[in-house]
Structure formats: structure tokens, C-alpha cells
Amino acid sequence: MKVLVVNNELKESHKEQIKETTDKIKARVCFTDSEDQIPDDFVDAEVIYGFAMRTIAKNKNLKWLCVPSAGVDYLLKPGVFANEDCIITNSAGAYGVSIAEHMIMVSLMLMRQMNVIYRKSVSGEWGNKMPQKSLKGSRITVLGTGDIGCTFAQRVHSFEPASLTGVCRSGICGEPSFDRILSIDHLDEILPETDLLIMCLPETADTKGILSKERIQLLPDGAYVVNVGRGYATKACR
Template identity: 35%
Template sequence: MESCAPECEFIYKPKELVVDSDLEDVSVVIGNIRPTAAAAAPALQWIQLNTAGADEYVAARRAADHWQICCARGAYSIAVSEHMIGMLFDMIRHFGEYHRKQAEHIWEANTHIVSIEGSTVLVLGLGDIGSSFAHKIKGLGAATVIGVRRSCGPKPDCVDEVCTTDELDSVLGRADFVAMVLPGGEETRGIMDERRLRMMKKGSYLVNVGRGNAVDSAALKKVLSEGHLAGVGLDVTDPEPLPADDPLWDMENVFITPHVAGQFYLDETFERIVRIAGRNLRHWTSGEPLENVVGLY
């Protein structure tokens, strides 16, 4: 990292130990310090986050906009999209049930399965991670991949149709699988409410790896208990951590992982974050525009 900006002085400190006085003369922060600390840093020009999401930092920047936010877009696509594929296969092939039966030494089949081949898949959130998932699911034989994004834009090659979130209701009922990779914010909070969950095709599957509050948790439990959805895979929940007494834990058609789709568990994720930060340091010292700048959405 230091080789990317040899003229700069680097200070290393665990983020939990950073106090406001540490930031008085700091121009750049690499890492996810407290958003309020970043907003209060008088000399801060930009912060490089190690996350793809930046919700709390966007809110903090609205109060003090002298600094820019750069996210780690592009770092998590491999890990998260593969996690999504794994969740789907776990549900449609009953792997969790077979693990339980193996532990009890029971040789017994679950006879009904479905296939990704020939299916319709709706990807809600067509950013870096969503596009990576769309590419993988198309490669597995999905007949139609529908991408949903906030605004119109170019259609990726791996996507057959693109629409905006305003058009979500018109395509939701077509999907055999709905994959959610949405960012945070008021625009996406509760976007999958009871009405939309019921609009999903009966017997379809839902995977959410974006933001837990994008799905109305109470409505989800109600719809699941009525058997409308065949399965739901959640790497994010509302709230987090999910309370031990939450009914979602015990629902047979729910697969929960504790917000681990991203993180640094895959070495390549960490390496990509370092490369993104290094490139931005070189851009900054050369007076060039930064990459992955987050707007005040």
C-alpha cells in the first residue's frame, strides 16, 4: 500500500481505537472508522471503505460534505454471488435435510426437486454482485434472467431483460427464483412487503444477501407459514443478529447464514480491496478522479 503513495505518511491503528484527535490532520482514511468520526475530521478529503455498502457514511456526509466516500465495489462479487448459488442449491436439492438425515443415519429420499435449468430468475439489484450472480445463474441454464435496477442503464450480456424498480410488480410473478442484492436506504426498506411477497409465484424461492430490512420480516413469516413460498435463503435479517427466539430459525423452508456471504473469508476479496485502495491512492496523489465514489443517494 505504501508503495502506491511513497510521498505520504502512513499511520496504522485499529479502527476501534481511533479517536477524533487522531484525525485532526489526516487527509485520507483507509478503513471503516466510525462515520461520525469521519464527518468530524476537519482535514479529511476522502475515505476508502472496505465494504461495498456505505449507508451510514452517506448519512454522516450529509451533515458535513467536505469529504468523499469510496466503497469497495468489485471486491465482493465472487464470494457473495457464489454464496447465493450455494443457497439456491441447498434449498432446491434439500441438502440441509440430507445433512440432518445423515446425522441420524437415515437412508431416505426427498423426492421433489426443481431445477435452475429453464427457469426464470429475477435479480433485484443489478450492481457488481447482482451482475456476477446473473452471469453465473445464466451459465447454469436459466432461460430468462430479469435484472431490476433503480434507473435505466445498459443491459449486461448475461441479462435478458432489464427494468426499473418502478416496474417490479409487472415482472415479480414470472420468477421461479428471486435474488435480492439491494443497497440500504429508505428507497429499499421494506420493498418486499406482504403484497409483493404474495405476488411471487407460488412455490418460488427467495434469496436475500443485500439488506435485511429490504424484506418485511413479519410479512415473510406469515407468507412462509401459509406455504406460498417453497424456500427462503437469508444471509441478512432484520434485526441482526437474529434473536434466538425468532420463528425464522425453526421454519423448515428457511436457510439462514449469519451475514457471512461477503466479509474477508475469501482471500481474493481482501486482495481486491487492497488493490482498489492502492489505485485510489495513486489517483489522489496524481490529481486524478477517484474510483467507486459513492453519491448522496
């Protein structure tokens, strides 16, 4: 068996762990920084970790593709794989903490007007009052209650929001940080009661354009939207 690893960010300790595992199963492993560097004798590898779109489109021998991303929508289109029976696994669960912290940072920057404060600090203009909002007492809605949405809820809960609502397709989620969970059918009902809308949705046929101009208009004046999911979830509003 051949195992191909296409990744330029792995530490030597990671490579050693992979090598220990492949040795146990008597598989050959090749590490390469990019798809352009794949040796000829590994273009037909049975296992690939990383991004190698041209290779998987030609490799009929490929049995398992593992990607270092949570989303796999770009892999589910016709013609992507030479072997349509290839198993795909992703890295869902690996990014919850990092992205949740990023969402809190962005939310605070928006609500505390850090962009305005920065511009004033550069220009030396001080003295004017700037209205600022707080996560404490805000009505927060999280659209998408997967690993990222739930991890965000766990962390933002400590800021004491007025309400913390999760919205998902099924209306079922076991994360206790949420005050309530609603199904996607109730999205239009909760938007007028939302001061901060967090979006962390995968790209599917159901999520494309889910935040339309009409739904944005349902939000209260001064509400904020933070989207860390696919950009296709929002429709261009002109």
C-alpha cells in the same frame, strides 16, 4: 499529509504497496488494527482507509474516506462527518465474484434441499423421496443489476434457466447474460413469473421495504428468495 489505515486484515504485501505510494507523495502513513489503537498524532489524518466512525465524527481535517465495503448508506446520514465536504469512496466491484458464487451456492442448497439431506445424514434416516428443483429451467429474477447482480447473471446463465430477468431503477443494463431488463415499475408484473428471486440492492429510501408481504404473495408457491443486499429491503411479515 497523514494517511491512516484502519484494517486488521491487510497482508504485509498490501502495506508495502501503500507505503510505496505514500512515500512517492511524501505522506506519512500509520497502520492500525482498530480505531482504539489510533495514535494521537493521527486522529487528524487527511486520508483514512477503513472503519473509524468516532474519528471521522471529530476529525475536521479529513478530506477523503475510503471504506472496504460496497454500501455507504451508513455514512450518508447527518452528523456522521465533522467535515461535511469530505470525499467518500467505496469498494464497489471488489465483491461481485465472491457474493455471486455465494448466491449460487445458497440457491442450490435451497432448491436441492441440502438442509434436509444433512439432517437425514446425521440421523441416518434414508429412503424417503425428496422433491428437488433445478436452476435449469427455472425462471430467475435479479432485483438489482449492479456489479453483484450482473456477476451473478454471468455465472447462473450457464445453468440454462428458462428465463433470466434483471430489474433495476432505470430499466437499462448492458449485461448480455440477461434475457431482458425491466424497470422497477414492472416488479409486480414479473414476480408471479419468478421461481427464484435474487435481491442485491443497496439501502436507499426507494429500496427500504421493497419486498413487502403483498409482493411476497405475488410469487408462485414454492418460489425462493435469496437476499444478499440490505435486510431493510424486506418488510417483516407477521
